[in-house]
Amino acid sequence: MEPIVLVGGGLASARAAETLRAEGYDGDVVVVTAEAHHPYERPPLSKDFLRAESDRDVVFPLADDWYDNHGVEVRAATLAVGLDAADHVLTFADGRTLRYSQCLLATGSSPRPLNVPGTDLSGVHYLRTLDDADRLSRVILDCSLEGAGRVAVVGDGWIGLEVAASARTLGLDVTVLGRNSAPLAPVLGAEMAQLFADVHAEHGTRLVRDTSVARLVGSESRVVGVELDDETEVDADIVVIGIGATPNVGLAEVAGLDLRPGTQGGGIAVDGTLRTSHQDVFAAGDVASVPSPHFGRPLRVEHWAAANDGGVHAARAMLGADAPYDKLPFFFSDQYDLGMEYTGWVDADRGYAVVVAGSVRKRELVAFWVRDDRVVAGMAVNVWDQVDRIKDLIVGGHDVPRGELEDFVGS
Structure with missing residues (x-):
C-alpha cells in the first residue's frame, strides 16, 4: 500500500503523524517539508525563543527521535511543486515523484510582502x-x-x-x-x-x-x-x-481542488472531516477553510489551535472517522505582563457590542463580543481557566443577560 503523505513542516503535520500512530495505523507515513527541520510550532518564534529565554527544543512538539522510533519518514528540505490528485502523485522541485494513498495538505501560509522600495536592504x-x-x-x-x-x-x-x-x-x-x-x-x-x-x-x-x-x-x-x-x-x-499572511494554496490550485473565495477568507475548501474536493486529499491548519457549525459559514483560522486540532482531526478522518470538526477558534498571546486567551469568532461587518467583566484598569478581565444578546467570542486577559466557560456560552447559542456577563469574573 502507498504511504499516507503529510505535506508541511508545521504543527498540523506533527499532530497528524502522532495521531496516525496513536490510533494504530501501522502503514508507511511520510512527512514532506520544504524546511530543513522536523515539524515545529510557531508561537514561540515571536516570544520566548526570539528573546533567547528558551532553548531550541521549545518549538518542536515531538522529539527528534520520535519519528524514527515510530517509523515515520521525514523528507526535510524537500519542496513539493505538483499534486496530481487523480493519480495520487506528488512531484518535487528536483523532479522526483512520490505516490500516496492519502495526502494531507498542511502547507500553512506565507508573510504578505510589503510592496515598497527598499525591502531588499540588509536589516x-x-x-x-x-x-x-x-x-x-x-x-x-x-x-x-x-x-x-x-x-x-x-x-x-x-x-x-x-x-x-x-x-x-x-x-x-x-x-x-x-x-x-x-x-x-x-x-x-x-x-x-x-x-x-x-x-x-x-x-x-x-x-x-x-x-x-x-x-x-x-x-x-x-x-x-x-x-x-x-x-x-x-x-x-x-x-x-508583519502585515499579515496568505495561505499557501499552490499545490491545491494546480491539482484543481476547490478553493474558497477571498470574501470568505480564502484557503482550501474542506468539509467537516477536513476532506477537500478530492476524497483522498485533506487539508488542515492555516490553509484549510473549514465549515463552522457554530457560525454557519466556513472559517480559515491562522492560529496554533487550528493546526493542533486540525492535524488530529484530519488523521482520524483518514482512518475512517466521519465526525465533523466543531472546534471553536482559539488563540493566545503574551505581551509584557499581559497574557490573553481568545475563543470564538466575530463578523465585524454585522456589528457587535463588547461587555466587560472585571477591571480594564487592573487588566484582569473577560471581554465578551455579543450580537443580539448572544455571545460570539470572549477574551480572558490575565484571568485564567475561563476558556471552557466562555466556550459553553458561545456553543449554547442562547441569550445571555448583560448583567450575567458583567458578573462573570468571580462568579
Missing part, C-alpha cells in the same frame, strides 16, 4: 519560519548587548505586537507603524484595542497610527529608516514586517 526581516527567528534573534540580541538599537515594526497585528514586546523587553528602542486607529482595532474593536495600545505605550513603545509606509530608506545597502506616507521618517537599524 529588513519577516518572521514566519524558524530560520527567520534565528536570524532576527541574533540581531536583536546583539543590539541588546550593545545597549542600543532602533526597531521599526511595520504592522500592528499579533505578530507585530509580540515582536515589539520582545524587542522592547530586551531594551531596544521600538516603534510600531500601524494603518489602524489602534493596534488590533479591526480584530478587537476600539475599546479592547486601546487596552493593548496602553500596555505598549506604558512600556515605552512608540505607536504611530493611521499611517502607511512609502519606502524603506537605506545607506550602503543597509536599512536606516522608514519613510511614511506623510514624508516623515522613522530611524531604524532593524525593520520587521
